[in-house]
Structures are given as C-alpha cells and as structure tokens.
Amino acid sequence: MATLSSLGVGAGFDTESVVSKLVALEKAPAQKIQSENSKLNTKLSTWGRVQSAFAALRDASAALNRPDFWRATTATSSDATAVSVTTGNSTPTGSYSVQVNALATSQFVSSGAFASKASPVGEGTLRISLGTYESDGGEPPAITFAAKAAAQAIEIEIGPGDNTLEKIRDRINSANAGVTAALITDAAGTRLVMRGPSGASNAFKVEVAEGASPGLSALAYDASTGGTSSMTRTQSASNAQATINGLSVSSETNSFSDVLDGMSLQVSRVTASPVEVTVAQDTAAMRKGIDDFVGAYNSLVGLIRVQTLYDEASKTAGPLQGDSTATGLLSQIRRLASTSTGATSAFERLSDVGLELNKDGTLKVNSTKLQSAMGKLPELARFFSNSDDGNPAANGIAQRFREIAAKVVGSDGAISTRTDGLRATIKRNDEKISRLEDRVALIEARLRKQYTALDTNMGNLTALQSYVSQQLAQLNKSS
Structure with a gap:
C-alpha cells in the first residue's frame, strides 16, 4: 500500500488542521510570555531614555557649578582686521589700547x-x-x-x-x-x-x-x-612688536599668547593708531548655560510625564504608567525645583532669578527677571553653584540638581536598580519560553505520530471496505 503523504488522506478528514490547532493551544502560554517580554523591553528602552535625560540634567547642572563658568569673558576689537582677541576666564574686564608696531617675519x-x-x-x-x-x-x-x-x-x-x-x-x-x-x-x-x-x-x-x-x-x-x-x-627674521597700554611686548609669531591673564592677541597688520580692545563678562554664554539647564530639566519632566500618562481618549497607557520608581523620581525633581536655598540672601528660589514653574511642572524663563538677576552676578553664581559640606541647606540649586541626577544615573542608583530587575525578569521569561518551546516540539511530534498511525489505519480500513464492496457486487451479479 502507498505511503500517506499528508495527514488526513487516509482518515478522510483534515487531521493536519487538528494537529495545528492543538499545537497552537500548547504554544499559547509561550506567546503570552513573549508578549509580556515585548512590553518589558519597551519599558527597558524607555528607562534608557529617562537615564539619558537625567544624565543631560546632571551635565547641564554641573556646567553651572563650575567657578570658571561665572568668570567667562568676551572681548571686542575696534579694528578686528588688525587685532583680533580671545580671552580666558581669568582675564580682567576693562579696556586695553593695542598698538601694532611690526609683524613677525x-x-x-x-x-x-x-x-x-x-x-x-x-x-x-x-x-x-x-x-x-x-x-x-x-x-x-x-x-x-x-x-x-x-x-x-x-x-x-x-x-x-x-x-x-x-x-x-x-x-x-x-x-x-x-x-x-x-x-x-x-x-x-x-x-x-x-x-x-x-x-x-x-x-x-x-x-x-x-x-x-x-x-x-x-x-x-x-x-x-x-x-x-x-x-x-x-x-630677515624678526619678531612681532606691539604696545599694550604703554607696555612693549614681542612675539616670534603674530600671536601674542596669554599677554594678560589668558588674553591672546592675533595681529594682522601694523597700525597707525592704537586699537581699542574691550573685555567684558560673557553674559551671553552664561544665559545659554542657564537655558541649557532649563531645557534639560523640561525635557526630563516632559519625558517622564508622557511615559507615565494614561490617555483616556485613546485608552492607552504609557510604558511606565503605574511605575512607582518613575513617578517617585518625577515628584522628587519637581519638589527640588520649588525648594529654597540659603546659598545667598539675594535669591532664594528659582522663581527669584526668573525661572518660573508652570502648572505641568516645567520651567519657563522670565527674561526680564533673569537679566535683572545677572546684574548681581556674584550672588547669582552663589545661588546656583555654592557648595557647603557643613551646611547642605546652603548648597546652590544647580549643585543640588547635579547631586540628585548623578545619584539617579549611578551604578547603584534608582534607574540601574529598576533596569536590572527588568533584565532579570526578561531573562527568566526567555528561559520559560525556551522550555515551553521544547515541550511543544515534543507534543507536536507525539501528535503527528498518533495521527499518522490513525491515518494509516483508516486508510487500511477504507481499502478493505472497498474490496469487500467489490466482492459483494460480484456475487450479486453471479447469482
């Protein structure tokens, strides 16, 4: 008798479909765990974004903590085609008269x-x-x-x-x-x-x-x-020669490096009259640093809010909706944004320097108020960057944000603890899936063996029935 090529031929019904459905039922638990892992991986990815946002806040806060940030200067030249200038954080503010007497050759x-x-x-x-x-x-x-x-x-x-x-x-x-x-x-x-x-x-x-x-x-x-x-x-070879506020200086090149506490000059031509160089506080760079801090804070708050939100209209929840670690971190940094500091008597809260809290917990910059605060630059620097190990209440606002952000993203911080737990769960689930898949493979092999035997037996019975029917028909003809 010919070998059956597919299930159901001998039995006369779709046993292949029966086996497939039975196997699908056995696979259901593994598919459920795979779906759970997909959600866990989404959470893990989202926590990665939150960690990056905390790191950005840490870095923006750290920038405001550096003493040289608040000493940044900028310089202008009355004739940049003859004398260009760069300054350092230690360059004193003021005006300087630069006469170029000779270029280096x-x-x-x-x-x-x-x-x-x-x-x-x-x-x-x-x-x-x-x-x-x-x-x-x-x-x-x-x-x-x-x-x-x-x-x-x-x-x-x-x-x-x-x-x-x-x-x-x-x-x-x-x-x-x-x-x-x-x-x-x-x-x-x-x-x-x-x-x-x-x-x-x-x-x-x-x-x-x-x-x-x-x-x-x-x-x-x-x-x-x-x-x-x-x-x-x-x-002939010769040095560049210049006079700065009456003091003669020379250089082997047309660059005068660190001629005055970090100020460097690049001379391009001999001048008939002095060029006026003015050094001032670089308040534009300071404003950018403050804006970067506000941007990093708002990005973090906005990210956690969206990822923990439940949208009633679409009936969908963010990946971190109901996650106590995420909501706890959000509450912590929002509280910090409204706390006061004893770093200086001139300013107490972020709102005092023009960084005002919105209802959603983000910050907005009141430029007029911030510009006024920059008029008291030493006090503004202390408000953000003061560090007092003996009296934490006197630490600056940026100092506090840096500390909490660094702790959160640290190797033993809240995010690492949370993501380590997620990875461990995903790993356990993968192991369960692997065991279930092995079990389903054995079940499928057994079912196919059983239904193959059924097919064979049913095929034999069908052939015997056909033979008997033919013999009876012959007997009826001969009688």
Missing part, C-alpha cells in the same frame, strides 16, 4: 638662477642651523650667529641621485630641519628659495661641505661677519 634666502629645476647643482652635505644673527653695535658692526639652544643642526646628504635643484628641494623639505624650500621660475631661470620659521631666533645659516661633484656651495648662506654666502637674503 621669516628669513628668506634665494639661490642664483639655474637653467631649469632639473639642473644639477653638486654633491656633498648641507648643514642647516636655526639661531639668531646678533650685532655688536660697532662701526662697522660685527655680526655673529648664535645657534638656538632648543634646535639641533640638521645635516642633509646630497648624493649623485639627489643633486638636481628639484631633488635638493625635496631632500630639504623631508629633513624636518625647520626650514622649507621651494622653486621659483621666471624669465631668468629657476631659483631655490629657502624659508625659516617666523621670529628673530629662527634665522638660519646653511653650511656646505663639497662632495665628489663640486657646486653645492651655490646654496651656502651665512650672514655673520666672515661667513660664506652664495645665496641672497631677501627678508
């Missing part, structure tokens, strides 16, 4: 003209030294070269494969000697031009030791008395 030297960049020059050794050319002030003055203590002379070997003008340029540029080389071509031919760093102490000399093929001395340069020079100096 680099030493340039140029060789004689060669026929082309591929022209051979010679072989040997170039020795490049950075330093200062100094005059003794005599008549005529005697010039000496003093090597720069922090710089080491670099020797560059020029062999048969490096002796063309362009190859020598490349060898100089790859030697890290502090000097760069370039080729300039005009109607007279091609010249090698060498340039040092700016500043009087970054002048240079080039000494030459001739090799087997002479001619390299065409690149020698030494401006000291008695020195050998085949190259021509087209520009």
Whole structure:
C-alpha cells in the first residue's frame, strides 16, 4: 500500500488542521510570555531614555557649578582686521589700547638662477642651523650667529641621485630641519628659495661641505661677519612688536599668547593708531548655560510625564504608567525645583532669578527677571553653584540638581536598580519560553505520530471496505 503523504488522506478528514490547532493551544502560554517580554523591553528602552535625560540634567547642572563658568569673558576689537582677541576666564574686564608696531617675519634666502629645476647643482652635505644673527653695535658692526639652544643642526646628504635643484628641494623639505624650500621660475631661470620659521631666533645659516661633484656651495648662506654666502637674503627674521597700554611686548609669531591673564592677541597688520580692545563678562554664554539647564530639566519632566500618562481618549497607557520608581523620581525633581536655598540672601528660589514653574511642572524663563538677576552676578553664581559640606541647606540649586541626577544615573542608583530587575525578569521569561518551546516540539511530534498511525489505519480500513464492496457486487451479479 502507498505511503500517506499528508495527514488526513487516509482518515478522510483534515487531521493536519487538528494537529495545528492543538499545537497552537500548547504554544499559547509561550506567546503570552513573549508578549509580556515585548512590553518589558519597551519599558527597558524607555528607562534608557529617562537615564539619558537625567544624565543631560546632571551635565547641564554641573556646567553651572563650575567657578570658571561665572568668570567667562568676551572681548571686542575696534579694528578686528588688525587685532583680533580671545580671552580666558581669568582675564580682567576693562579696556586695553593695542598698538601694532611690526609683524613677525621669516628669513628668506634665494639661490642664483639655474637653467631649469632639473639642473644639477653638486654633491656633498648641507648643514642647516636655526639661531639668531646678533650685532655688536660697532662701526662697522660685527655680526655673529648664535645657534638656538632648543634646535639641533640638521645635516642633509646630497648624493649623485639627489643633486638636481628639484631633488635638493625635496631632500630639504623631508629633513624636518625647520626650514622649507621651494622653486621659483621666471624669465631668468629657476631659483631655490629657502624659508625659516617666523621670529628673530629662527634665522638660519646653511653650511656646505663639497662632495665628489663640486657646486653645492651655490646654496651656502651665512650672514655673520666672515661667513660664506652664495645665496641672497631677501627678508630677515624678526619678531612681532606691539604696545599694550604703554607696555612693549614681542612675539616670534603674530600671536601674542596669554599677554594678560589668558588674553591672546592675533595681529594682522601694523597700525597707525592704537586699537581699542574691550573685555567684558560673557553674559551671553552664561544665559545659554542657564537655558541649557532649563531645557534639560523640561525635557526630563516632559519625558517622564508622557511615559507615565494614561490617555483616556485613546485608552492607552504609557510604558511606565503605574511605575512607582518613575513617578517617585518625577515628584522628587519637581519638589527640588520649588525648594529654597540659603546659598545667598539675594535669591532664594528659582522663581527669584526668573525661572518660573508652570502648572505641568516645567520651567519657563522670565527674561526680564533673569537679566535683572545677572546684574548681581556674584550672588547669582552663589545661588546656583555654592557648595557647603557643613551646611547642605546652603548648597546652590544647580549643585543640588547635579547631586540628585548623578545619584539617579549611578551604578547603584534608582534607574540601574529598576533596569536590572527588568533584565532579570526578561531573562527568566526567555528561559520559560525556551522550555515551553521544547515541550511543544515534543507534543507536536507525539501528535503527528498518533495521527499518522490513525491515518494509516483508516486508510487500511477504507481499502478493505472497498474490496469487500467489490466482492459483494460480484456475487450479486453471479447469482
């Protein structure tokens, strides 16, 4: 007899459907747990968003706690094309008169003209030294070269494969000697031009030791008395010179760094008259920091409110609806926003400095009130950032928010405890699902075996019935 290819053929009814429905019933508990895990994963993801929002509040609060935040300054220049300025947190406010007398320059030297960049020059050794050319002030003055203590002379070997003008340029540029080389071509031919760093102490000399093929001395340069020079100096190295409120200052570059408690100047041209530089408190940066704090607080409050909300209209609940940890944290930070501080007598609550509470627990900024509070900057700084270990009631508002936010997002904080519990439940559920799936697989195998046997037996009975019917029909014909 042929083997049945599917359940139900022998039995004459849809046993495949029966088995599928029975298996589906057995799978129902696992599907219920999977649905529960889906909700738990949504909660876990939502707690991740809440943790990020608390971290943002912690960081925004920490910014208001830094002493340098309240000392931030900004500067303006009456002629930024000549003098631009940056300031630090320690720069005193006030006005400064800056006269630019000279810009920093680099030493340039140029060789004689060669026929082309591929022209051979010679072989040997170039020795490049950075330093200062100094005059003794005599008549005529005697010039000496003093090597720069922090710089080491670099020797560059020029062999048969490096002796063309362009190859020598490349060898100089790859030697890290502090000097760069370039080729300039005009109607007279091609010249090698060498340039040092700016500043009087970054002048240079080039000494030459001739090799087997002479001619390299065409690149020698030494401006000291008695020195050998085949190259021509087209520009001397010198420092930038300026006067700030009558005080002369100099720099090897056109930047004057930290000339006054964190104030740096960048000079671009010599000025015929002084440029006025004004340093003031950077209240715009401070206002931005306060706005960032308000934004972080409102984002956190809004997030928890939405995630714990039950919408009557849609009959849907947020992932954290009914979660006591979430509602507890929301209540805690909202209470903190309305508490007072003894950090300063000038301001007591956030509303005193223009950060007013809305009915939904978020903050709104009263710009007029906040601007007025900034007129008392030292007191405003204490209101936000004061720290007093001996008297917690005297801690600033931002200090308190930073502490609570840091505790909440800490490794043993409320969020970690809650999410660890969720992960443990998800893991247990996954293990249950795995066991149920194994059990369902065994049940399905048993059912298929039983219904396969039923199919076979029913098929045999059907075939026997057909045979008996045929024999009876033959007997009836013959009688």
